[in-house]
Amino acid sequence: MFDDLDIFATVVEQSSLNRASRLLNVSQPALSRKIAKLEERLGVTLFARQGKRLELTEVGRLTYTYALEQRQQRAKFLETLSRFRQGEPLLLTLGASLTTLQTTLPPLVHAYMDKYPAAELKLITGKTHEIVSSVAEGRYDVGIIASATREPGLRCIPLFEDQLRLVVAGHHPLTAVPALTMEHLHRQPMILFSKGTWYRRMTDELFQRSGIEPDVRMEIDSFEAIVRLLPTIKAAALLPKSYLRPELLTSGGLASLHIKELEQTQRSTCLIYRDGPLSAAARSLVQVTEEVFPGGSRPLG
Incomplete structure (x- = not known):
């Protein structure tokens, strides 16, 4: 049905079965049958036919809006699938305390997005204890906090000393x-x-x-x-x-x-992540962090 919705959207955009058939490289009778079949499957009338003119019905306008949403979702999925095949990071959820948001994150995020421009980075801020618990529970991939932690199950890498x-x-x-x-x-x-x-x-x-x-x-x-x-x-x-x-x-x-x-x-700004296998996105951020802060220490814990 999704292919039929895309065909329907093309007909709407071309405002003509004839023009749409040429664009889709489908005969006009075959295109008419596809539209009729879609209307039958949906149980509604999509077009009010006035001679050769096609006018959308109210439910036709609703269906066209849905068809556009499906087209956009499919394009986004194919783009994400392409990045996955190329081995690029897909989606990374990064938690950061408010203080690190204003000091550490700007250069790190810039370096990460410069190296992986197709990555999708989701940033969530909160208090230090909130970031620690969210990373430990797997809700965030990695976190950056303005203090060290020895939370069981977490790796804590000091990036630099501050006061x-x-x-x-x-x-x-x-x-x-x-x-x-x-x-x-x-x-x-x-x-x-x-x-x-x-x-x-x-x-x-x-x-x-x-x-x-x-x-x-x-x-x-x-x-x-x-x-x-x-x-x-x-x-x-x-x-x-x-x-x-x-x-x-x-x-x-x-x-x-x-x-x-x-x-x-004196305190250490630290990168934290779960002790165990990491996603490709998390591994890439850890690597970039080590490049941006080469003076970082060995993991604590």
Whole structure:
């Protein structure tokens, strides 16, 4: 029936049995029989015949819409089948924490799609524990998280080390302090990550250990939003060093400041995947990740 639907769609598009028969290389009587057979199988009338003119009935218009959908689905299937024969990755589901979305993913996704332009990449963001559980349960092929994990059944490959830095506007008073310590952040207006995020838990623990109570003005998940707001509300923020590219600091009029206690926030951004046979898509992403981050360590666990 699907071939008959495609023939029906061609007749509709040509607005003539004669033109459609020439295009399909089928005689006009044979084409008429195919349309009549389709109407018989569906139990409806697709065309209202006005002499030599063919006008779609209401159900004919509905059938034409369905025929187009089937044509598109078939084309997509054949394209996917072709990629499968060529051994290219088909579909990859990648889970990423919000922080890695803004630091690690852009160069990795660019490199992956550049090498495998026909790949279909589905990206899902969430909190670190959500990504870990989704990869462990097989809902995601791979994940990238801003911390190491020793979850049973997962392979965890550290990609690079990172730590937090204090970021302020270039004209902020803290830029004139010669030796910053955590005490300088007591009652300091700050923008922090939203509660429940891995970074927020880490900074809260750091503040608690240091006996510091910052003046929290805003709680935001987006690095970009934090960077844009810092000069406006004259606040400070703790952002990962990996995000603070020189061009970002220069264009935003920002300064990245070192505090020795922030070395305690050292952590590894890691690639995680299930321990066992991987799909072609997952294997290809692991390979590209190793190329983009050649300094990565051996798997943990």
